[in-house]
Amino acid sequence: MSRARYKLVVDPIACDGAGVCAELLPEMITLDPWGFPIIHGDEVPDGLLELARRTTVSCPRLALTLVRLDKR
Amino acid sequence: MTVATAQALTAVGGKAFWFLTRASGLVSIALLSATIVLGVVASVGWTTQRWPRFVSQDVHRNLSLLCIAFVAVHVVTTVVDGYVPIGFVDVVLPFRSPYRPIYLGLGALCFDLLLAVLITSGLRHRIGYGSWRFVHWLAYLCWPIALIHGLGSGTDTPLPIVLLVEAVCTAAVLAAFAWRLTTGRSLPIGGRTAAGIGAVVAVVAIAGFAALGPLRPGWSHRSGTSSALLSQLATKNGTASTAAAPPTTVPATSGSPTTTAPSGSSTGSGSVPAVPFTSRVTGSQTQTQPDGRGVIQITLGMHLQDAGSTPLTIVLTGQESGGGGVSLSSGTVAYGPYRGTVVGLNGGTVTMRVAAPGPITLVANLTIDQQTGSLSGSVSGASGSTGGDR
Ligand code: HEM
Ligand code: SF4
Numbered sequence: 044m045s046r047a048r049y050k051l052v053v054d055p056i057a058c059d060g061a062g063v064c065a066e067l068l069p070e071m072i073t074l075d076p077w078g079f080p081i082i083h084g085d086e087v088p089d090g091l092l093e094l095a096r097r098t099t100v101s102c103p104r105l106a107l108t109l110v111r112l113d114k115r
Numbered sequence: 116m117t118v119a120t121a122q123a124l125t126a127v128g129g130k131a132f133w134f135l136t137r138a139s140g141l142v143s144i145a146l147l148s149a150t151i152v153l154g155v156v157a158s159v160g161w162t163t164q165r166w167p168r169f170v171s172q173d174v175h176r177n178l179s180l181l182c183i184a185f186v187a188v189h190v191v192t193t194v195v196d197g198y199v200p201i202g203f204v205d206v207v208l209p210f211r212s213p214y215r216p217i218y219l220g221l222g223a224l225c226f227d228l229l230l231a232v233l234i235t236s237g238l239r240h241r242i243g244y245g246s247w248r249f250v251h252w253l254a255y256l257c258w259p260i261a262l263i264h265g266l267g268s269g270t271d272t273p274l275p276i277v278l279l280v281e282a283v284c285t286a287a288v289l290a291a292f293a294w295r296l297t298t299g300r301s302l303p304i305g306g307r308t309a310a311g312i313g314a315v316v317a318v319v320a321i322a323g324f325a326a327l328g329p330l331r332p333g334w335s336h337r338s339g340t341s342s343a344l345l346s347q348l349a350t351k352n353g354t355a356s357t358a359a360a361p362p363t364t365v366p367a368t369s370g371s372p373t374t375t376a377p378s379g380s381s382t383g384s385g386s387v388p389a390v391p392f393t394s395r396v397t398g399s400q401t402q403t404q405p406d407g408r409g410v411i412q413i414t415l416g417m418h419l420q421d422a423g424s425t426p427l428t429i430v431l432t433g434q435e436s437g438g439g440g441v442s443l444s445s446g447t448v449a450y451g452p453y454r455g456t457v458v459g460l461n462g463g464t465v466t467m468r469v470a471a472p473g474p475i476t477l478v479a480n481l482t483i484d485q486q487t488g489s490l491s492g493s494v495s496g497a498s499g500s501t502g503g504d505r
Contacts, residue, residue, distance in 0.1 A: 057244065061160040066167040101169055103157065105244045 048112040049087045051095060053080050057106035064107050067098040086112055132196030139189040141280055144261055146182035148284035150175060151258055155291040159298045183233055186226060218267030221260050228257040258288055259317050266325050289318060387425050387451040390475050393495035394419040400488045419494060425451045427494060429465060450477065474499055
């Protein structure tokens with residue numbers, strides 16, 4: 044079974060900049076001075092994938108999604 | 116919950132379910148309020164170092180699940196208790212229960228809304244943000260409906276502790292709502308103003324309703340419980356029996372030990388109509404004052420319009436409960452020279468098992484005039500013990 048690879052994508056229009064994602068996944072997400080998320084790194088490392096998935100579920104605006112890297 | 120446990124509990128405690136219903140109802144409104152407050156705390160984006168927004172969100176979600184669990188207990192115990200004739204259909208289809216139709220209907224409506232909010236939250240990723248948010252806002256509507264449901268149908272409405280819980284919940288939800296309206300994102304000013312005015316009007320209306328309705332004596336009578344539950348139900352619904360709801364069983368074993376067999380009218384001709392038959396009946400309803408222990412008897416005396424004018428007397432025995440309601444515990448029947456018991460009570464429909472001398476089942480559909488106490492309707496008899504079973 045080949046492992047699926049993912050990256051995190053923010054929908055800047057849907058995002059309200061309230062920063063739940065940065066609370067839940069500080070390893071990959073920090074906030075700019077206006078509270079909008081900056082994603083660090085491209086591929087989500089293996090060990091963070093489950094946390095990243097839960098973070099997308101917790102985004103109140105559903106603005107954060109995991110997008111597959113290897114299938115395009 | 117199995118039927119066996121249900122019966123055991125009914126036999127042992129008699130009122131255990133009824134207490135559970137009331138207690139879980141109160142806990143439900145408190146949990147619903149807390150859920151809403153936390154939903155607002157999350158939505159306005161309030162955070163501190165110690166209490167990040169995801170905590171509000173997660174606590175909000177978990178409280179909502181706890182809330183629905185208590186609502187489930189509330190609903191199941193109401194149906195299983197059998198004191199009030201409510202079926203599982205009445206739980207989701209509002210305004211068709213024979214018992215306090217409006218207030219229980221609001222409860223059913225609230226339950227539907229809660230389920231909608233819960234299910235759409237589970238499917239948030241599938242249905243998209245817009246649809247989820249729209250349905251989620253119904254949660255605000257749910258709250259006043261739940262409150263009116265509780266005020267209007269609660270046996271315990273006048274209890275100080277209940278009023279205190281309701282007052283605290285109201286204050287908390289109102290404050291949260293005001294906070295949401297003043298800080299909220301993405302809401303047009305017109306919408307906010309309308310919602311604010313709506314909330315104020317709703318609160319004043321509910322307070323007025325509580326003061327004029329449930330908190331004045333005799334509420335259970337007016338709202339459709341009555342000390343003569345049966346007659347109230349019958350007048351509310353005409354003679355239309357609520358066929359879809361399972362019949363409510365009046366347990367013959369639990370409750371008052373002072374059950375007396377109906378007497379007086381048992382010296383009839385000795386002949387009763389051959390089954391199957393259907394006959395019109397007329398008669399009257401009388402009711403004793405509660406004795407020292409609050410036990411009352413409701414007597415429905417009537418005659419069949421057959422050749423022998425067969426007398427039929429139904430005596431329902433019950434315990435007076437808070438707020439002027441009666442918890443019926445047993446019913447006995449005199450039918451001509453024969454005896455039997457009441458096995459089901461559902462709206463204006465009484466189901467009886469009589470040994471005449473072989474087993475027959477009588478089903479009476481009765482309408483009772485509250486003013487005069489006169490009753491009319493029809494009785495049909497069939498052989499065996501069909502219908503009205505548990
Ligand atoms: C009994 C069920 C529920 C009630 C009464 C309820 C009520 C509320 C209320 C009143 C709000 C504020 C909405 C606003 O003003 O925009 C809210 C927000 C929210 N609720 Fe619920 N809710 C319930 C269940 C759930 C469940 C099961 C979830 C599961 C995911 C959930 C997730 C959310 C989220 C994510 C928000 C937005 C929070 C934010 O913007 O940070 N709710 N809820
Ligand atoms: S949690 Fe969602 S809405 Fe909030 S900042 Fe992150 S991406 Fe934007």
